[in-house]
Amino acid sequence: MNLVSNSFASYELTESEQLQGSVLNPHQRAVLQNRLATIAESKLALLFTPNDPLSYAQAEAYDRGAMDTIKWILDSSDTALSTLNSGGDTIE
Numbered sequence: 001m002n003l004v005s006n007s008f009a010s011y012e013l014t015e016s017e018q019l020q021g022s023v024l025n026p027h028q029r030a031v032l033q034n035r036l037a038t039i040a041e042s043k044l045a046l047l048f049t050p051n052d053p054l055s056y057a058q059a060e061a062y063d064r065g066a067m068d069t070i071k072w073i074l075d076s077s078d079t080a081l082s083t084l085n086s087g088g089d090t091i092e
Contacts, residue, residue, distance in 0.1 A: 001013055001014075001017055018080075019080040019083055019084050020080070020084070022076045022077055022079075022080035023080050024073070024074070029074065029077065032070050032074055033074070035070060036070045036071065036074075039066050039067050039070070040063075040067065042063055043063040043064070046059055046060055046063070
């Protein structure tokens with residue numbers, strides 16, 4: 001794992017490091033699933049106000065982005081775990 005010099009903190013990872021780093025433990029998965037449920041409830045509770053449609057659109061977009069990000073993390077973990085399990089690699 002090597003730090004890449006750029007405007008953001010990023011790392012050059014091997015395929016194995018990428019896979020292992022993508023796997024969530026059960027507690028992390030539960031926390032993210034709970035957060036996803038909370039955001040979904042918030043999204044369902046949004047009320048459209050004709051006098052302020054922009055506010056609704058911004059809140060809906062924020063919730064959608066947060067949900068998509070969490071789902072991507074959960075899906076990445078599932079994919080990585082499946083790949084590791086099928087390849088006989090182990091999580092260090």
